[in-house]
Structures are given as C-alpha cells and as structure tokens.
Amino acid sequence: MNVVAVMGSPHKGNTLALTQRFETELKRLGDVDFEYIHLRKADLRPCQGCFQCFIQGESNCPLRDDHDAIARHLEEADGVVFVSPVYSMHVSYLFKRFVDRFAYTFHRPRYFGKYAVVLAATGGIGLEDTLKYMKGVASGWGLEVTDALEYIAPPRNTPMKAMLQKKDRTRPAAEKFYRAMKEKKPRKLKFEDHFHYKAMREVYARLETMSPADYTYWKEKGWLKRDRIYFSDHIRYNPVHAWIVNIAAWFMARGIDKQAPKT
Numbered sequence: 001m002n003v004v005a006v007m008g009s010p011h012k013g014n015t016l017a018l019t020q021r022f023e024t025e026l027k028r029l030g031d032v033d034f035e036y037i038h039l040r041k042a043d044l045r046p047c048q049g050c051f052q053c054f055i056q057g058e059s060n061c062p063l064r065d066d067h068d069a070i071a072r073h074l075e076e077a078d079g080v081v082f083v084s085p086v087y088s089m090h091v092s093y094l095f096k097r098f099v100d101r102f103a104y105t106f107h108r109p110r111y112f113g114k115y116a117v118v119l120a121a122t123g124g125i126g127l128e129d130t131l132k133y134m135k136g137v138a139s140g141w142g143l144e145v146t147d148a149l150e151y152i153a154p155p156r157n158t159p160m161k162a163m164l165q166k167k168d169r170t171r172p173a174a175e176k177f178y179r180a181m182k183e184k185k186p187r188k189l190k191f192e193d194h195f196h197y198k199a200m201r202e203v204y205a206r207l208e209t210m211s212p213a214d215y216t217y218w219k220e221k222g223w224l225k226r227d228r229i230y231f232s233d234h235i236r237y238n239p240v241h242a243w244i245v246n247i248a249a250w251f252m253a254r255g256i257d258k259q260a261p262k263t
C-alpha cells in the first residue's frame, strides 16, 4: 500500500510530528509505504493566473518545476494525507500554493478509487474552516475523504501551552483509512455527490469552445452522457436521490441555456 503525505508546514514542526504519529499507527496495521512530499523543499512556483491549465490542459502551464513529479506521486498512491498547520486562520501559504497549481483538477477530477485523510494543527482557533477547505479540495479532486484529524498544538520553542485539547483520534483514523484502502468498497454516494456531478455535467457539456481541455476530458471519460450517475462506476447509491437530482439537473440546464449569451 502506497501512501503519500503532502506536507504544508514551512518547518519541521508540530504537523510533521503528528503526521509521523499517524504513519506509525498506519504501519502497525500492515505493509505501508509512507512517503513525504515536503512542500517547503519542493520547487513548486506560485500560479501565475494565466488559466492555460484549465482551458488548454495542464501540460500548457508555463512553469517548469516539480509539479509533474508531485502529480506522478499522487497518481501512484492508494491514499493521500493532506497536512497543513493553521496559519492566520487557514491553510499555510505552501499548501495553498500546491492547491492552486493543481486547481485544474477541480475541473477534471481524477483521483477516484483513492482515499484521503486531512490533518491540521492549530494553536487554538481556525481548525474548522481549515479542515473544511482541505476536505473540499480532496473531494473536489475525486479522493474519498475517510477522516479529518484535528490537533491543538501551540507553536514549538515558545512558552505557550495548549488552552484546549481535542480527543486524540489518530489510531481510529489510521484504522479507517487502512481498511478503506484495503477493501476498496464501492463509494457510497451522498445526495450532494449526485448533485455535484450532475451540476458540473450541465456546465461542462457546454464548454466545447470556451474550455476545450475540460470538455474533451469529460467527453473522453464518458461523463457527458445523460444517463451517467457519477464520475466513477464503483458506487452504491439511492436511486431516489439520483432521480431527484436528474430533475434538478434538467431545470438547471434550462436555466443555463436561457441565460447563456446568444451567439
């Protein structure tokens, strides 16, 4: 089993120690190859906002750096751990830079069949928004999030002490993550998963000229077909949810076509 941890801290601090604890728990369960991508060491330059990755494809990004190597690691992993300290109420700049450079993945999700744990540490506040964002990134990219690990850990080498404490869930989270990677059960769709897919489908079906890379990707995956339920076929779902969302998608499509500029 191959796990990659994407580390958003600019130093060897609390989040590294906490991720190492998670690694130890995971390795207790079986044969796990646990690899670290330290964003502080990676040559991953800030996105320049040219939008080429979205419209023409990620190979058209003008930046030549460690992006492709990181993408290969994610591609080869069975599971991913996204790790960031809470800095100024959100993910670190390193983690955000990583997300921006892979932002085309929100349009062309790809990590279906892989699992994710998100892990964040804070001095006291900002955890909820940070973890919500990290979960949104992982699931937007196709990963199935099995857990969000939250820790209160005051800055190292300071006299600060924790004012609060969270229950330590490292072990059960490692167990759940390991089981998910081992069993690879069909993904149980929530109502919002149906909605997310169908709403995107209605938009991407109309992007042939506006965003050809997105349109081609969706078409080649078979995701533009009307009768398709979700991105991946390895799913369990409630047919009533699928039916309700189909009707909502029909109205959404009408709304988009009414508002689209006439050519």
Ligand SMILES: Cc1cc2nc3c(=O)[nH]c(=O)nc-3n(C[C@H](O)[C@H](O)[C@H](O)COP(=O)(O)O)c2cc1C
Residues within 6 Å of the ligand: 009, 010, 011, 012, 013, 014, 015, 016, 085, 086, 087, 088, 089, 090, 121, 122, 123, 124, 125, 126, 152, 153, 154, 155, 156
């Ligand atoms: C620049 C900076 C900003 C921080 N912002 C917050 C914050 O908004 N809320 C908070 O509770 N703690 C904040 N902290 C404390 C860290 O979240 C906390 O110490 C965390 O455990 C650090 O993890 P690390 O050692 O892996 O970087 C901040 C620390 C730094 C260095």
